[in-house]
Amino acid sequence: MKRLKFSNIIIYLFLSVFALLYVVPFLWMISVSFKTNAEVFTNPFKLPQVFQWNNYYVAWNSGKLGVATLNSIIVCLITLLASMFIGSMAAFAIARMRWKLARPAMTYFLIGMMIPVHCVLIPLFIQFSKLNLTNHLLGLILPYITFSLPMTIFIMTNFFRGMSSELFEAACIDGCSIYRCFFHIALPLARTGLFVTGLMTFVNNWNELLMAMVFISDVQKKTLPVTLTYFVGPYATNYVQMFAAIVIAIAPSILIYCCFSNQIVDGLTQGAIKG
Amino acid sequence: MDKIFRNKLAIILFITPALLLFTAILLIPICQSFYYSLCDWNALTSPKFVAFDNFKRLFLKDKIMRTALKNSLFFMFFSAITQQILGLILAGILTNLKRGRNLFKNIYYLPAVLSSAALGLLWSFLFNPKMGINQILSYFGVEGPLWLMDTKGFIILPMWVIAFVALWQYTGTTMMLYMAQISGISKSLYEASYIDGASKFKSFFTITLPLIKPMVATTLSLNCIGSLKFFDLVYNMTQGGPNHRTDVLATHLYNEGFQYFKYGYANAIGVVLLLMCLIVTVVINRSIKVKNYEM
Numbered sequence: 085m086k087r088l089k090f091s092n093i094i095i096y097l098f099l100s101v102f103a104l105l106y107v108v109p110f111l112w113m114i115s116v117s118f119k120t121n122a123e124v125f126t127n128p129f130k131l132p133q134v135f136q137w138n139n140y141y142v143a144w145n146s147g148k149l150g151v152a153t154l155n156s157i158i159v160c161l162i163t164l165l166a167s168m169f170i171g172s173m174a175a176f177a178i179a180r181m182r183w184k185l186a187r188p189a190m191t192y193f194l195i196g197m198m199i200p201v202h203c204v205l206i207p208l209f210i211q212f213s214k215l216n217l218t219n220h221l222l223g224l225i226l227p228y229i230t231f232s233l234p235m236t237i238f239i240m241t242n243f244f245r246g247m248s249s250e251l252f253e254a255a256c257i258d259g260c261s262i263y264r265c266f267f268h269i270a271l272p273l274a275r276t277g278l279f280v281t282g283l284m285t286f287v288n289n290w291n292e293l294l295m296a297m298v299f300i301s302d303v304q305k306k307t308l309p310v311t312l313t314y315f316v317g318p319y320a321t322n323y324v325q326m327f328a329a330i331v332i333a334i335a336p337s338i339l340i341y342c343c344f345s346n347q348i349v350d351g352l353t354q355g356a357i358k359g
Numbered sequence: 360m361d362k363i364f365r366n367k368l369a370i371i372l373f374i375t376p377a378l379l380l381f382t383a384i385l386l387i388p389i390c391q392s393f394y395y396s397l398c399d400w401n402a403l404t405s406p407k408f409v410a411f412d413n414f415k416r417l418f419l420k421d422k423i424m425r426t427a428l429k430n431s432l433f434f435m436f437f438s439a440i441t442q443q444i445l446g447l448i449l450a451g452i453l454t455n456l457k458r459g460r461n462l463f464k465n466i467y468y469l470p471a472v473l474s475s476a477a478l479g480l481l482w483s484f485l486f487n488p489k490m491g492i493n494q495i496l497s498y499f500g501v502e503g504p505l506w507l508m509d510t511k512g513f514i515i516l517p518m519w520v521i522a523f524v525a526l527w528q529y530t531g532t533t534m535m536l537y538m539a540q541i542s543g544i545s546k547s548l549y550e551a552s553y554i555d556g557a558s559k560f561k562s563f564f565t566i567t568l569p570l571i572k573p574m575v576a577t578t579l580s581l582n583c584i585g586s587l588k589f590f591d592l593v594y595n596m597t598q599g600g601p602n603h604r605t606d607v608l609a610t611h612l613y614n615e616g617f618q619y620f621k622y623g624y625a626n627a628i629g630v631v632l633l634l635m636c637l638i639v640t641v642v643i644n645r646s647i648k649v650k651n652y653e654m
Contacts, residue, residue: 181366266373291591298617327484330481
């Protein structure tokens with residue numbers, strides 16, 4: 085019994101030290117974001133003497149974070165809804181309906197998971213500039229939806245397959261059409277799946293940098309991760325503002341994570357195991 | 360019943376939007392990408408077919424490509440090894456933990472949902488020569504190295520630093536996937552082994568490890584492909600500098616394509632990247648043969 089307790093202490097000690105490695109950078113970041121630039125050099129580890137709320141104000145304005153946040157929200161919301169809708173329709177057809185090409189269709193979508201964005205970057209850029217889709221949020225939304233589809237279809241097919249077929253049979257006998265089967269039975273039952281895919285889509289696209297950098301050059305259309313890269317170059321000496329900007333940029337994700345972390349974890353588990 | 364689920368019109372309606380998007384945004388561009396990679400093409404001229412010239416230049420003459428390839432492969436092996444081991448250890452410990460499991464799990468997974476661009480900035484500050492970690496070291500009278508600018512050695516220091524940050528950010532993902540798999544293993548297997556006198560340690564090696572084999576293939580390919588595609592962290596921590604020494608395939612592609620507008624050449628890099636991803640996936644899935652155990 086005594087030995088067991090000792091090993092427990094070692095384990096918790098290890099886990100806590102490891103956890104500090106995760107928590108300390110964030111705490112430090114928040115404390116720096118409230119300091120003056122001089123303070124960063126003179127007392128880097130103490131709490132700021134006077135909280136410089138002004139840093140946030142300046143970062144928000146000079147980094148044009150307002151418009152960037154709005155763009156990110158628009159892009160992410162539309163991508164989220166569209167990919168969930170389109171993806172679950174396709175997943176339903178693959179998982180539940182009977183047709184010869186269901187299997188090849190699934191393979192086709194799954195191959196998409198392995199394809200790096202980089203490979204299609206230039207051809208897409210050329211196409212989009214011909215269609216006037218560069219510097220347009222739609223030019224981001226379309227590829228974002230497409231790249232979110234494989235994962236959505238993958239997870240949603242698992243959910244649809246897991247439903248008992250008696251349910252659908254009963255509905256059909258009562259005269260339910262295939263569309264009602266999908267919208268009124270399958271979709272509501274697959275709530276968890278929709279939630280998971282939605283969160284994953286949100287996280288991926290909220291953070292996407294490369295495509296957003298390439299397709300958008302108009303300051304009014306940039307998304308959050310792209311505006312952050314401004315702070316690398318010319319603003320690089322103004323650390324406090326950079327940190328305020330980082331805090332602003334990741335705050336929404338942290339908030340969402342805090343609210344839904346257990347669901348995210350459960351969802352991942354379900355998606356992973358069923359695959 | 361059967362008739363309803365064979366409704367051709369419905370199938371077409373359901374599948375078409377996804378199929379259209381996929382074909383227009385993935386399939387056609389990929390085919391174009393293969394073609395463009397065989398062309399000499401900058402933004403001003405029209406594409407001119409030059410067969411494999413781009414690839415020849417890429418592999419025989421381009422010094423940055425050599426560094427980028429080396430760096431990308433370094434990231435791949437480093438993250439594959441360290442993330443697998445660390446993720447598995449954490450998953451093993453956490454699934455056996457009685458208290459605080461969710462707390463630790465959530466803490467370790469947090470960075471994986473945050474923007475790499477933002478975290479890259481944060482860490483570039485912490486590894487700044489005059490700030491962050493070097494300020495701590497100077498308290499102990501140690502002069503810290505130029506973390507992100509040192510250029511000595513075969514794998515230069517900045518690469519290790521970025522690889523460490525990537526490890527910090529993504530270990531949680533690997534851990535989570537392993538935890539998912541471990542929690543799916545039936546408890547009775549463990550109980551039987553405890554009755555037979557096996558320790559927790561031993562049952563981990565004899566029961567858990569063999570049963571999570573399918574997940575090893577999944578996480579390993581996710582790891583490898585993820586690190587081959589690496590862009591955000593490198594871009595925001597070093598921008599490929601000093602002197603292109605920390606360039607990876609993705610940043611090299613970005614520079615050639617969108618700084619110098621060499622579309623054909625950049626596409627050739629994209630094709631190399633795609634082939635590498637495919638090879639890695641095939642190799643991993645072939646070498647880790649998955650047997651189906653009763654779970």
